[in-house]
Amino acid sequence: MHRLPRHGAENELMQLPDSDEFCGDNGFTVGDLCTAETEDLCVNVATTSIDFRICKTYCPGGTVWPRAKRTFWHLRHTSIDSQITGLSAYKPTMQRCTPKLACRPGNVCSKEYKSSACSECVFGYFKNAGTGLCDACGEAQVIGMIIMAIFSVIGSFGCLVFFAFFMRFNADIVFKRDILKAFQLYILTPLKKSNVFAKAKKKSELRRAVTIHKQDLGLSYSYSKYKELGMVFRVDESNVVHLAGLMPDSPVRGKALVGWKLNTINGRRLKVRKEAEVQELISRCRFPLRLTFSAPRKSKEQERQEMEGRSAEGVNFDDDRKMLVVMLGVLTSFTKVSGFDFQWPDTFTELVKIAQMFSFNLNFFAPECSAETPYINKWLGFLVIPYFMIMPLTAAYIMALMATLPGLGPEAFQTKKALLTNAWARCICMVLLALLPFHLDTILIPFACINAGDGIYVLSDVPSVFCSTNDTTFMTMFSVGTMAMLVFSTGFSWLVYCIWCSYQWQQGSRHRGMIPFYVAMVEVSTFGQRGYSAEVRARVMETLGPQGFIT
Known part of the structure; x- marks a missing residue:
């Protein structure tokens, strides 16, 4: 093997195949002296005798330990902390870099990458979900952060007003009828008279x-x-x-x-x-x-x-709100399947990018381009988003109570309060169903460890974090992830129990004087399923009408 000249060596290095090595300064090839079958090794002149013994012990991976050739990263640099005894302790614990071009020889990262195994992007670059490479932040990411800021404002103020309106709309029949009449008078009626509406309906x-x-x-x-x-x-x-x-x-x-x-x-x-x-x-x-x-x-x-005399009714999506949940599941499946190591067609890759925009995948906005934040802070932020969503919903619930209940009689007060509580539960259920896939993926990140060799385990999502009690980042993520998993399991078990109680109630085995809280909690997910009856809800409203809706 020949040494590369220092001038232009970096450009030539990136074009070499994986089987080639690059000897650094003060290095030379020992070739025939090494017992490796397929590799030529680079040995440091100052410690030739020691490195020669190590070379005879273990050669695959590139240069002599601890110098790695390009596309590889040596996780262990000494034999002192190895769990293996004997000459095998000199075996370099090595892993392939992802992406390959992130690692240069000798555990040196390319300019776009940093951290162990060059698994993270430096500030000013973001991880492209489609290619896995660190791309420079540009105008697209600036626009993405503007969109994120707009969504944050809408989520803080717009959703607060919307959910308060939605809760009162579902709890106050008089208010609901007034809104529907105004909507029909000022919006639907002019649309029906217009040619656009007539053509669309036709x-x-x-x-x-x-x-x-x-x-x-x-x-x-x-x-x-x-x-x-x-x-x-x-x-x-x-x-x-x-x-x-x-x-x-x-x-x-x-x-x-x-x-x-x-x-x-x-x-x-x-x-x-x-x-x-x-x-x-x-x-x-x-x-x-x-x-x-x-x-x-x-x-x-x-x-x-x-x-031919067969059913030709087709699929009727009128008032079928569960199709929204199905659509979110399909979009999320696109992003999950794309994670498999497979050469996907370009058309499928483009569909994945589009699906990420609508499946609550917050990585689409590339927050790395706005501030240099450690990974654990980013992970904790994504983890608590579903729980923070309960805060504006609860605030909207309080606003709806303040706008609806004052001045009511005792019976009307209790009835409308119960209906508002049920509407609040339905809103929470919709938010949970929308954020469930993303939240579960975030919780599982600290538990997905892969073996990097010689008893070393790293996180699959972040190879720079070691699955060890000595790694403070991992211990923090593992502790928080365990607590979040307990909360998630408890909440999901309670949701399943609500579904069972709702099924029993809608089958007629429960008191029908008022819609219970557990029915409202799962009404979004059980709509259109066996046991659900819209007429039951209408009858309950009619029963409560003479007593509960007299203000």
């Missing part, structure tokens, strides 16, 4: 007219006995009438599908609040009976299934 729904003649009734049992057409309707909170079911002898079967919205009966628009009012209107109308429905547009595949 693209999403189709008008379907169903005509029923007297002779179509035949021997319908429902009509002969109850003067009904065998149709079951559901009226939602917006007074929109939905076709909820069809009896076997209904003359509408085959002409309309469950889920369609009933708009008119013989040209008359519906203004009803209960299903009984719809049935009464139908019974008073004369034949032929013309019903107008709004039906969702179907794909070609759904139309083909309908022609």
Whole structure:
């Protein structure tokens, strides 16, 4: 092996393959004198005899211990603190640097990297989640920090007002109806009259007219006995009438599908609040009976299934809030899968970057570009974010109490206080579901240790932190992580218990005089699942109405 000239050696070094070595100053090649099978070693002239003995003992990894060639980092420099005895104690404990180009020969980091194994970025550089390299902070990171600052302001003040409004909106029916009426009067009505709204609605729904003649009734049992057409309707909170079911002898079967919205009966628009009012209107109308429905547009595949007699209702996402949770889970899965050591396609890498923007991945904002902060401070900050989110929610809860409860009677006071408490629980549940994947990943960082050789363990996420009782950073992270794991396990167990109690209550085995706190706590996650019934909540509201909502 030939020594490289000092001029331009650094540039040539980065182009050499992993099998080549670079001898530093005052070094020379011993080559044939070493018993290594595939490596030529660099030996320091001043200590040739000692290094020659070490060279015969262990050679893989590059230069003689403790000098490492590029892409490698020697974790142990002496044999005194080794757990192995004999000549094997001279084996250099070595690990591959990640990324490889971060380490220069002799445990020297490139200018962008620092710390043990060159695992951290120096100030002014940030870790690129896509490539794993330390990139220089630029305009994009400045914009990212501006976005982070804007989000912080919104989270501190905007969310405070929003959640206070949301809690009162769910607890005060009179306030809710006033807001909905104002929204419909000043926003929805002008939009409905505009061409933009009409075009958007036309693209999403189709008008379907169903005509029923007297002779179509035949021997319908429902009509002969109850003067009904065998149709079951559901009226939602917006007074929109939905076709909820069809009896076997209904003359509408085959002409309309469950889920369609009933708009008119013989040209008359519906203004009803209960299903009984719809049935009464139908019974008073004369034949032929013309019903107008709004039906969702179907794909070609759904139309083909309908022609074959199979279900073609498609997927209805109306009022399905759980889809938001599913979407967050899918976006988080993108970022998790991308962590595997695999050559992902460029398209997938771009999708991961987009997913990180919407999956509450706070590393996207590169805080390293704004202040030089130790890793443990950054980790602690990310760890306590979910718990700090409870503070503005609680403040919003107090604001809603102060705006709603004064001046109420005893019964109304207790009722609205309970409803506000339930709304506060629902807000906490939504925040926990959104931050759960990120929080769990943060908690597990101190427990993910990998073996670096010779009994040395380092954190997988931060190789500069040793998993040892002598490392104060690790002990602090481990202690805090253990406490956070206990809090997380306790809270998650309590949440599972709330789900079980909610299921029992919604099955009818619990008192239905008021919606309990544990039902409100998990209502976001159980919406649309077995045992959930929107009508149950409506009945509870009607029961409380005469007593609890008289101010």
